[in-house]
Amino acid sequence: MSKKITEKKKKKISQKMILAIRIIKSKKSGSYTFEDKMLTDNEVKNFFKKNN
Numbered sequence: 001m002s003k004k005i006t007e008k009k010k011k012k013i014s015q016k017m018i019l020a021i022r023i024i025k026s027k028k029s030g031s032y033t034f035e036d037k038m039l040t041d042n043e044v045k046n047f048f049k050k051n052n
Contacts, residue, residue, distance in 0.1 A: 015040050020047050 021036045039047055
């Protein structure tokens with residue numbers, strides 16, 4: 001195979017990833033902890049919704 005054909009096969013579709021960091025306050029001790037995840041653009045809003 002030529003180089004051009006093999007290069008095309010190696011290309012992949014990449015997504016934009018975001019490192020999301022959320023601060024969570026503990027109800028028992030009152031201290032803060034951090035939760036971090038690598039997410040796509042679509043998942044960021046769901047990650048930051050308040051859990052009641």
